[in-house]
Amino acid sequence: MPETIEIIQNKTFLNDTLKGLKSKPKTLSSKYFYNKRGDELFQQIMKLDEYYLTDAEYSIFESQKDNILKAFSPNGEDFNLVEFGAGDGYKTKVLLQHFVSEEALFDYIPIDISQHALDGLAQSLAQTIPELSITPMQGDYFQVLDRLSHSSTRRNVILFLGSNIGNFSFDQAQNFLSKIREDINTGDQLLIGVDLKKDPTKILAAYNDSKGVTAAFNMNLLNRINEELGGNFNLEDFQHYPFYNPVTGECKSAIMSLKDQEVLVGEEIIAFKKWETMQTEISKKYSTDEIQELAEKCGFEVRYNLEDQNGYFVDSIWSAV
């Protein structure tokens, strides 16, 4: 990466971090979880028994791949399959493989901010599904969508998987999905993976696993601040603390200070009280009624709700109205 870009990015990271640490209550942005170490830890999280989300969505795709194809293309029409934040494509491959073997007419268009992630995905797909037509697009979701809707008359089908929508509060999610709706055409579709409200013990265990991987993932933010922003957080003096509110469905991850202390971040000293928290992430859980409400408020109609056999997770297929 050119040095100037790196400096600008660190400047944004520094500004965001200081702004969050001066807010009451203190916050840190979850978008900084994903450096190299953070990516590795997230890969490990997805393999944990307690993190049921990935397996649940995988099993929905395995058992419903044919219905999903029929929903996207009832009469064999061609379509763009656009994916937001594709990652390593572990779950998407189930669908792609099936669609290709059914000779569906589609172009797979993964969108990501990271060119590095896109290159890795394209390379691995070229090996596992060589017949796939893939057009990776680097950039902002909304810009790419807008470009697509104006450059082709094909139906757009958007995949937004893995409960990534849960990183927004309801209002933020409404904002985000309404903006998507503005960029696409009536009849275009959205498949959105949503984690459902369930036994709070089950949810908390997913964010507080027994091996401590999620704790390491959360606390890695402090390592990043230490390494990239000249911070001096002592990780021993902080603790990972997730908590779930069954009323709002918000599972929040926080980092809690275990003593009164002062920490250097950039050029500033930040004071912490014993038991004070920095909120790092929200992972919102929905009821099916809330999903319905969200779809309607954003200009969509719910066509199908595909749940796993445990009723943990739903892939909801929406149509733009």
Ligand code: AVJ
């Ligand atoms: C990738 C945002 C869906 O919130 O469940 C996993 C991230 N955080 N364990 C989630 C995460 C802690 C994950 N999302």
